[in-house]
Amino acid sequence: MIMKKQSHQGFGTYCVHAGHVPDPNYAHLTPIYASSTFVFDTAEQGMNRFTGKEKGYIYTRWGNPNFTEAEQKIAALETHQLHDSQGNPLQAKAILHASGMAALTTLFLSELHAGDKIITHLSLYGGTDELLQKILPGLGVEPIIMDMHDLQRVEDVLKKEKHIRMMYLETPANPTLRCVDLEACIRLAQQYHLVTAVDNTFASPYLQQPFRYGADYVFHSTTKFLNGHGTAVGGVLVGRDVEKMEQHVTKVARLLGGNSNAFDAYLLTLGMKTLELRMQRHCENAVQIANFLDNHQAVSKVNYPGLTSHPDYAIAQKQMKHPGAILSFELKEGLSAGKKFIDRLQLCIRAVSLGTCDTLVSHPASMTHYGIPREQREKSGITDGLIRMSVGIENIEDLLADLDQALS
Structure with missing residues (x-):
């Protein structure tokens, strides 16, 4: 049984236990499911899994038990001791990717369309900056890069630019360690009905939880602190709108094909325990x-x-x-x-x-x-x-x- 969220359970306990489902063969740790595909008991079962009527694995590009454990653990850490507006434990859905850039691509292509603009700040990770300035414009998406410490100036831009769809934040930023005020920026973005996304790689959920301030998405290069040992490249996109993540965003991720693999997901899960x-x-x-x-x-x-x-x-x-x-x-x-x-x-x-x-x-x-x-x-x-x-x-x-x- 997946560990239920209770207020008395500490962050370290979540690191060790969250997301784990007992193995039917009683293995202590989830085995590495090195299988490209999964079998069906009947034709009807296969049909039901493809249509979503029945939960279960089909093909590793679509999901894998090793992905699931890592995804549920990361979602649990990012929402640890957080609550929604009704006072219930905050829910989130994570999708594991082959790299941070793959996760970022899923984010942008899930939310941005030709004619949209994305507002962000100076001193981003180099790969993110190049994706924003060299790839997205070719798809009709324009980046607006500015100093987001001057919130009045940011609001002036939001009032003027009616096609801004997303606010993307990276804090602390790479490599100057500049920080932006998550609470203030996200509150401003919500006033103008923007989607908000935060790169939490440098901080990790142990130091900072962007969902606390109302972020819609949290992004990580799992290669870094989450894995912690330099053994596997990976990325994850975590979303607060679980239904949207399970439907539209999952569809985009599967079609883009940037999925992780069982061995890297297994290494990531081991790393997160500490x-x-x-x-x-x-x-x-x-x-x-x-x-x-x-x-x-x-x-x-x-x-x-x-x-x-x-x-x-x-x-x-x-x-x-x-x-x-x-x-x-x-x-x-x-x-x-x-x-x-x-x-x-x-x-x-x-x-x-x-x-x-x-x-x-x-x-x-x-x-x-x-x-x-x-x-x-x-x-x-x-x-x-x-x-x-x-x-x-x-x-x-x-x-x-x-x-x-x-x-x-």
Whole structure:
């Protein structure tokens, strides 16, 4: 039986147990269902499953027991201890995808049509930015990218632009860690009847729950903190309108064919069991590293929402349980010093992505955001000398020692 939502059940308990259905053969963990298709007892049963009269699996592009467990666990975490307007436990439906970009594509093609516009902000993940600016315009969808800290200006745009259909938010943003006020932005979007979607990848549901503020959709690259071990690429789209998710959005996802696979879903489920424990250590380490870098003579700037010097410190304090495990910084000597620093690292890993147990260091301008024009990058605060760090769960003394020797 799927674990029922009760107020006394903690987030960590959900991480371990939510979504799990006892295996008929009494396996402790859900086995890997490495099957492309599923059999029917009778022709009528097959017909009933295709028409939706009977629940059951048909074909792995349409669903798989490993997908179901991961999806239900993520939906449970994003709605943990939240309630709807009638005071009932909030319900949500998740759809697992092969990548974050696949989940994002399902979101956009489910909600946006030719003639629609989407409003969003500066400093998005590079892939999201390119999808908005290089793919959607070809489908007749126009992005409006602006500073969403000036809510009066945002409202002026909403009053003027009658074809805006969606507000898309990413907070904290990649890689500047800028945060937008979810409560204020979503409330404004609701006044103008917009669909709202939030990329919650950097925070994870442990630190932030966008549904708390009325978001319609929550998006994750599950590759990151949810998986936590760098073992599988994936993405998930979670929606508050369960009927719409089960009907229209599921149809779009199946036809686009961006489904996950049984093995990656199995790895994701295993990773999520330790999400709470990992996030606690990630965050403890990140605070100490941010303070260390902020006081280091070789560092000119640190972007971390937990520092009072960060422009969005107050917003992060308001809507996040903790400022998180990601930071970025610049060295006083710029790009050349940054390259030397990265090359001198001995414990920290030189790699893109984030959210793994080990600390990852990358150079956004030449890696994750290489496809964004330099002028636009710099306008968003992504300079050529910016270094991004995803802080892992290693012992803090070892991480600080590695950073110190690399900066010396």
